[in-house]
Amino acid sequence: MGRDSFSTYHPAVNFLYFAAVLGFSMFFMHPVLQGIALFSAAVYSVTLSGGKAVKFNVIYMLPALFILAAVNPLFNHAGMTILFYLKNGNPVTLESIVYGIAAAAMLVTVMIWFSCYNKVMTSDKFIHLFGKIVPALSLIFSMVLRFVPRFRHQIQAVSLAQRSIGRDVTQGNVVHRARHGLRILSIMATWAMENAIETADSMKARGYGLPGRTSFAIYRFDRRDRTVLVLMIVLIAIVLAGAGMGENTMRYFPSMRMKEQTLFSGVVYAAYSLLCMLPVIIQLVEELRWKYIVSRT
Amino acid sequence: MRTLLASLLILIVIPATIALGIVVLDDRNYYFISLLIILYTMIPFAMVFESRKPQARELIIIAVLTAIAVAGRSAFFMLPQFKPVLAIVIIAGVSMGAEAGFLVGAMAGFVSNFFFGQGPWTPWQMFSFGIIGFLAGILFKKGWLKRSKALLCVFGGLSAILIYGGLMNLSSVTLFASTFNKEALLAAYASGIWFDLVHAAATVIFLFLLSRPMLEKLDRIKTKYGLIER
Known part of the structure; x- marks a missing residue:
């Protein structure tokens, strides 16, 4: 599997997608919609990271699903259909077990969506999106991202210099080592602050904060971005309309009741599936197109 | 407005x-x-x-403190909950004011999760770290929190258990338990107490070791470059 095609879309498209699927997954506790979301999240995570995602989903997410589903009935005693009583006299109900499964599925879905989010919404995309709304905070954010590896590098340099005068963390007894470690950190911190002030002055000298300055962005809002964005907005609108009609949730307590399935619920399910599977579909289409146009000589 | x-x-x-x-x-x-x-x-x-x-200098001091907190967290990543973030955040709040304390805390929570993985817990961590930095700044301004090691350590330990632990355990109840009652809350606090104790111990140790040199360094920078005292 090569690169993920959806990741190359405009950050706004990526962000809207994850905001929508994450919000909907946390919101809708309807078995069909939850099934769609869990399935799509799992499939997308596998398209993104291949075998690693399969491992993550099976080793961590599957047991988590079972444990969480089993824990809920111990704390939740609402519901009409009493199955049996616990030793402490509290009842275990069918509703609480089913609800526990639904809640666990929701949590696992959100976790898997976040694992995809971490892959797709990289920090540079985040800065690009929020740089206009919160410029100072996004600047801090990007500086921190740069400083962390830089500080690690500098700690190496300081530590090597200290080693040459016998004051590294690998030299001396335990007390000496600890003291040397603290000294290295202290040198590091002083250097970091001095260096930071210099950077700030340099920024000021180049006109940081003056009006009329633009910033470089590698992202362009193309026609394909517009197409996908419009499609996503239509799908989100349909799903929200479904939410407004009460199609997307079900009642668990005191007794379970689901709204009757109509033609419209079918439309909502279709729209939701299409929305959740959008990146996978885009990937498939791209791959088919590539297969079709690649020259066979 | x-x-x-x-x-x-x-x-x-x-x-x-x-x-x-x-x-x-x-x-x-x-x-x-x-x-x-x-x-x-x-x-x-x-x-x-x-x-x-805000001015460039102010931004960059906040960024440096945040980066130190994040780098510190990743340096001790193999010891769960043994992280210096809270200590740095409290020092930032005391030295640079309540607002800077909040920002360093919230940013440290946010950025460190780019290394450790974002999740539904991120906003909670941001808020918990941030509000402790904010409180440290406010209490210092009111004169209830002094620059003495002992007071800072007490504040650090208490805030790690009561505020950070309190909020994060609450978040795991809303996240995992799906029902909200006393039993679920008590279970969450009982299972979280060891993590909170380790976190509190880490905070106290780091504050004990770092508070004086870090505060001195920040003071020096403030005097040397004439950063405005607020």
Whole structure:
């Protein structure tokens, strides 16, 4: 599997997608919609990271699903259909077990969506999106991202210099080592602050904060971005309309009741599936197109 | 304007969200609602900071302190909960003021999760770290928190258990338990207490070792470059 095609879309498209699927997954506790979301999240995570995602989903997410589903009935005693009583006299109900499964599925879905989010919404995309709304905070954010590896590098340099005068963390007894470690950190911190002030002055000298300055962005809002964005907005609108009609949730307590399935619920399910599977579909289409146009000589 | 927006958020938007949770979601979806409320509470801080048009020097000091906290967290990643973030955040709050304390805390929570993985816990961590930095700044300004090691350590340990632990355990209840009652809360606090104790111990140790040299360094920078005292 090569690169993920959806990741190359405009950050706004990526962000809207994850905001929508994450919000909907946390919101809708309807078995069909939850099934769609869990399935799509799992499939997308596998398209993104291949075998690693399969491992993550099976080793961590599957047991988590079972444990969480089993824990809920111990704390939740609402519901009409009493199955049996616990030793402490509290009842275990069918509703609480089913609800526990639904809640666990929701949590696992959100976790898997976040694992995809971490892959797709990289920090540079985040800065690009929020740089206009919160410029100072996004600047801090990007500086921190740069400083962390830089500080690690500098700690190496300081530590090597200290080693040459016998004051590294690998030299001396335990007390000496600890003291040397603290000294290295202290040198590091002083250097970091001095260096930071210099950077700030340099920024000021180049006109940081003056009006009329633009910033470089590698992202362009193309026609394909517009197409996908419009499609996503239509799908989100349909799903929200479904939410407004009460199609997307079900009642668990005191007794379970689901709204009757109509033609419209079918439309909502279709729209939701299409929305959740959008990146996978885009990937498939791209791959088919590539297969079709690649020259066979 | 700012206070108006902040009070609008607190008086109208938050109750409206809770009402939405009760009416539309049948008061079952605690996680979504609590997540929204936590996000709202951070908006006023961001707005105040942005509308002040902060200077480059101020930005970069906050960035450096945040980076130190993040690098520190990743240096001790193999010891769960043994992280110096809270100590750095408290030092930042005491030395640079309540607002900087909040920003360093919230940013450290946010950025470190780019290395450790974002998740539904991120806003909670941001808020918990941030509010402790904010409190440290406020208490220092009021004179209740001094620059003495002992006081800082006591504050650090207590805030790690009561505020950070209190909020994070609450978040895991809204996240995992799906029902909200006393039993689930007690279970979460009981299972979280060891992590909180380790975190508190880490905070106290780091404050004991770092508070004086770090505060001295920050003072030196402030005097040397004439950063405005607020």
